[in-house]
Amino acid sequence: MKDQDAKTLSNTQRAVRDLRRMILSGELAAGTDHLESELAETLGMSRTPIREAALMLESKGLLEMRPRKGVRILPVSSDDMREIYDILTELESLAAQRAAEAGYSEDELAVLAGSIAKMDQAIEAEDLEAWAEADELFHQELVRLGGNKRVEAIVAMMSDQVRRARATTLFIRPLPVKSNEDHRVVFQAISEGRPGVARERHREHRLQAQAMLCGILEKHRLNSL
Amino acid sequence: MKDQDAKTLSNTQRAVRDLRRMILSGELAAGTDHLESELAETLGMSRTPIREAALMLESKGLLEMRPRKGVRILPVSSDDMREIYDILTELESLAAQRAAEAGYSEDELAVLAGSIAKMDQAIEAEDLEAWAEADELFHQELVRLGGNKRVEAIVAMMSDQVRRARATTLFIRPLPVKSNEDHRVVFQAISEGRPGVARERHREHRLQAQAMLCGILEKHRLNSL
DNA sequence: GCATTAATTTGCGTATACATTAAAGAATGC
DNA sequence: GCATTCTTTAATGTATACGCAAATTAATGC
Numbered sequence: 001m002k003d004q005d006a007k008t009l010s011n012t013q014r015a016v017r018d019l020r021r022m023i024l025s026g027e028l029a030a031g032t033d034h035l036e037s038e039l040a041e042t043l044g045m046s047r048t049p050i051r052e053a054a055l056m057l058e059s060k061g062l063l064e065m066r067p068r069k070g071v072r073i074l075p076v077s078s079d080d081m082r083e084i085y086d087i088l089t090e091l092e093s094l095a096a097q098r099a100a101e102a103g104y105s106e107d108e109l110a111v112l113a114g115s116i117a118k119m120d121q122a123i124e125a126e127d128l129e130a131w132a133e134a135d136e137l138f139h140q141e142l143v144r145l146g147g148n149k150r151v152e153a154i155v156a157m158m159s160d161q162v163r164r165a166r167a168t169t170l171f172i173r174p175l176p177v178k179s180n181e182d183h184r185v186v187f188q189a190i191s192e193g194r195p196g197v198a199r200e201r202h203r204e205h206r207l208q209a210q211a212m213l214c215g216i217l218e219k220h221r222l223n224s225l
Numbered sequence: 226m227k228d229q230d231a232k233t234l235s236n237t238q239r240a241v242r243d244l245r246r247m248i249l250s251g252e253l254a255a256g257t258d259h260l261e262s263e264l265a266e267t268l269g270m271s272r273t274p275i276r277e278a279a280l281m282l283e284s285k286g287l288l289e290m291r292p293r294k295g296v297r298i299l300p301v302s303s304d305d306m307r308e309i310y311d312i313l314t315e316l317e318s319l320a321a322q323r324a325a326e327a328g329y330s331e332d333e334l335a336v337l338a339g340s341i342a343k344m345d346q347a348i349e350a351e352d353l354e355a356w357a358e359a360d361e362l363f364h365q366e367l368v369r370l371g372g373n374k375r376v377e378a379i380v381a382m383m384s385d386q387v388r389r390a391r392a393t394t395l396f397i398r399p400l401p402v403k404s405n406e407d408h409r410v411v412f413q414a415i416s417e418g419r420p421g422v423a424r425e426r427h428r429e430h431r432l433q434a435q436a437m438l439c440g441i442l443e444k445h446r447l448n449s450l
Numbered sequence: 451g452c453a454t455t456a457a458t459t460t461g462c463g464t465a466t467a468c469a470t471t472a473a474a475g476a477a478t479g480c
Numbered sequence: 481g482c483a484t485t486c487t488t489t490a491a492t493g494t495a496t497a498c499g500c501a502a503a504t505t506a507a508t509g510c
Contacts, residue, residue, distance in 0.1 A: 046495045059284040090315040148308045271465045
């Protein structure tokens with residue numbers, strides 16, 4: 001397991017993985033600056049792989065490299081949230097449509113169905129962390145079923161950018177009961193092979209999620225997460 | 226002018242700019258491999274900035290770094306073209322909608338109008354290069370007016386990826402007369418503030434462009450450009 | 451005491467060196 | 481002649497060194 005670390009992965013790859021983790025977990029807080037040399041020491045490697053990793057994470061929108069000021073972990077404002085959800089709405093709806101067009105078998109839709117089941121259980125148990133994880137899986141799998149690798153990559157990128165903000169709002173927002181119903185409707189449209197319905201239902205789902213999340217952020221003046 | 230080169234831009238930035246140029250122009254042909262050291266010599270700098278530039282261009286989907294095999298300039302297949310146009314269709318349509326919602330003044334729409342005028346002139350003169358340039362400007366400006374920076378970045382990235390392929394099909398495809406009409410319709414919807422119409426018209430425009438381009442690629446067996 | 455300039459520090463950009471390891475080629479055994 | 485193993489080559493991944501410019505601090509003049 002840990003062998004993956006030293007053996008197959010290069011230091012640059014490890015740096016990408018670890019820095020990403022630290023950013024998403026909040027260990028590297030939004031808005032904070034970090035010198036390349038600090039990060040290098042923290043991760044136990046030289047500046048070279050750190051710089052390469054930072055460059056990659058910069059193009060994924062997680063941080064920004066500013067000469068002499070260090071690497072800045074990018075905060076997410078409610079405006080950013082809007083931008084990102086606009087994109088997620090469009091691309092995921094497309095994916096839902098394409099998934100419905102593809103005519104997947106029950107087997108092929110098992111993961112998607114499983115993610116919905118997990119969300120139901122999580123709601124039952126009022127376990128928000130588990131719900132969030134299953135929700136993430138649903139959206140990821142939906143996009144995978146859409147069959148467009150680039151959409152997959154973009155959606156993953158956008159999801160990363162809002163993950164911190166989502167984690168924060170998780171305990172403020174209402175219990176996502178409605179959300180689960182939405183997922184079920186989308187799933188049904190896909191399994192019945194109804195592209196138009198899948199697309200539109202998912203679109204509405206995302207628009208509502210966006211309105212809710214941005215509303216919360218603005219109401220609570222959470223303007224950089 | 227040339228001062229920008231040595232003065233304000235870092236070698237890494239120059240490498241990004243120059244490599245991108247060379248890829249888009251075909252000077253670095255699709256599917257070819259290039260050692261980091263070769264590229265370094267070509268651009269007159271050390272491997273370090275070349276590696277950094279390559280990393281950035283890799284995340285923009287223009288090339289791929291494969292250990293020991295060198296930097297590979299990514300070809301674009303007709304499947305790639307489909308993926309990319311699917312994304313452009315969704316995101317540009319959103320931009321058209323948002324631009325219409327924004328209620329821009331005539332002044333603010335001047336660049337967009339100008340690009341349409343240029344396309345008309347180009348068609349008149351049967352100057353396809355000029356038409357392509359103006360078309361590029363139209364789409365770029367449309368997305369800018371949409372007001373979503375991330376959409377702008379993604380669309381730019383996708384456009385880069387298909388630029389070579391578009392250049393090739395340019396002289397095979399029919400004269401883009403219909404295309405110009407489409408642009409005018411979209412423009413009108415935006416200037417009249419009709420988001421739904423702008424969105425739908427642009428969507429249809431892109432779907433047609435996609436069908437036409439992918440059709441040509443497949444018909445001519447152009448499967449990696 | 452304040453502003454302006456000089457000195458110093460510090461972090462980055464980049465060249466360079468080197469260890470590692472995959473790939474290519476040579477040599478050996480059958 | 482062919483397969484297999486050993487050698488050699490060569491390209492990468494990474495550490496390191498260093499010049500340069502920005503930022504900070506000290507110093508000087510008023």
